[in-house]
């Protein structure tokens with residue numbers, strides 16, 4: 001199988017985000033492989049194990065520094081990497097076009113795996129655009145994947161513990177959710193080996209993608225400040241409970 | 257010049273035959289501009305008209321989905337039906353809830369339309385086609401402006417309060433037999449039963465949540481009892497989920513559900529960045545914690561410094 005995994009280089013969820021100007025963040029923070037993409041790479045590694053002779057190609061769109069995220073993906077099992085390099089901030093429509101162009105130029109995917117969303121932009125859509133452009137079915141928030149020849153069975157998580165099960169044919173696009181697997185973190189030798197694996201850098205311009213007919217542009221960024229003034233509820237537990245009930249009834253008006 | 261939206265199609269979610277409450281706030285949001293509002297209905301189009309008109313819907317559209325559940329509930333088929341409606345009615349805006357269902361539907365619609373999308377909007381300015389959403393684990397709010405012929409917005413449930421705006425609604429039925437083919441087959445799903453008393457986390461107006469302070473899974477029955485009494489949903493921190501005290505479906509946070517209830521009652525949750533990422537936009541936060549230095553206390557509207565095992569039973573008794 002030719003297994004493509006789309007990955008993203010994102011700020012660590014614990015990083016302090018500082019806003020520069022009105023539409024940029026200070027990128028001088030720790031970046032890492034998007035956590036949901038880790039599940040996608042892990043799943044790719046399991047598929048490869050079950051299908052001898054498979055190859056895993058990690059693809060990313062980003063700045064030169066995104067090479068680090070490709071190395072992380074390679075330490076977790078990807079064989080090589082494709083970096084579509086651009087300094088521009090790409091929206092999902094452009095990113096999907098770049099990923100599709102890079103994948104098509106490189107080979108013929110049997111499956112494309114990625115995370116269900118990235119933790120920076122939280123856009124939840126690029127995988128669907130890739131699927132539509134490649135004419136492949138898409139299943140997101142996968143919590144279980146079984147590939148049997150050209151057939152895939154995918155269990156997806158909905159809210160409230162509910163699930164949905166889909167069947168489809170390969171090639172398809174799968175958005176990994178947290179329930180899909182437990183990523184095995186790379187050992188030191190894996191990390192060393194990943195340094196020697198090949199990464200092909202392609203400039204976004206050289207892919208010659210058509211301009212999308214729409215765009216999404218950040219026109220303002222602001223820290224999400226919580227303007228709350230904490231007020232203490234005192235008294236005995238019974239008195240405190242009474243005050244909470246009163247607040248729910250008369251201030252928040254959520255119970256009667 | 258970025259054209260404003262003139263005709264907005266709003267994907268309506270129904271449950272047990274009626275329109276879910278959370279749709280009305282979304283309609284109110286779409287109604288802030290001067291667009292005509294179309295309700296796009298996968299089911300219950302005939303019966304829902306009156307309640308939708310109360311909030312400003314002028315056309316109720318029956319998407320004409322087939323009866324057969326495996327086809328009708330397939331998100332890929334539904335997305336194609338929405339796309340067909342957009343094309344047939346000449347819509348230039350699409351709104352839908354960023355609910356569990358919506359996350360599997362709205363991006364499909366945007367992808368098929370090849371139109372830009374902002375998911376999980378806390379607010380939308382329909383005149384400027386700008387959606388406000390949270391990014392970077394809820395640390396940042398971003399205003400994202402869409403350009404192009406069609407704009408798509410996913411709206412976080414409960415982000416906007418519904419306001420009545422009585423209109424007259426007419427019915428339109430789209431031809432059945434539209435393209436219902438899909439490379440995806442839905443083979444099974446969990447039926448949410450009519451007597452299911454548990455409220456969905458994303459759409460709940462009140463959430464009572466527990467963290468490591470709950471100490472074990474059995475103690476979560478306190479939260480379920482409390483939630484039962486106030487028609488609330490039960491949330492949990494990742495620690496509570498990782499310990500196996502409650503299923504992952506209850507997790508609130510960056511890697512769980514993102515919620516905007518009217519009230520979030522956090523019991524024994526310290527208030528990590530990742531937990532706040534999922535509930536920062538709650539209108540009111542009430543913290544119950546033994547530690548006065550907990551971040552949850554510092555970022556609450558009301559807090560009780562005390563033992564949740566003493567407070568919760570009292571609340572249950574008094575409601």
Ligand SMILES: Cc1cc2nc3c(=O)[nH]c(=O)nc-3n(C[C@H](O)[C@H](O)[C@H](O)COP(=O)(O)OP(=O)(O)OC[C@H]3O[C@@H](n4cnc5c(N)ncnc54)[C@H](O)[C@@H]3O)c2cc1C
Pocket residue numbers: 013035466467468469470492493494495496507508509510511512523524525526527528529530531534544545546547550562563564565
């Ligand atoms: C990539 C990543 C993603 C993550 N995603 C999430 C996520 O989505 N959601 C999430 O929640 N976390 C997430 N986390 C984990 C997060 O960092 C915290 O570890 C977690 O939220 C802490 O859970 P807690 O508040 O229950 O536990 P603790 O931080 O241990 O807090 C327990 C609290 O309970 C209080 N307490 C104890 N006993 C009592 C009592 N009897 N009465 C009242 N109060 C009491 C204590 O004072 C304390 O404040 C993520 C972490 C990472 C690295």
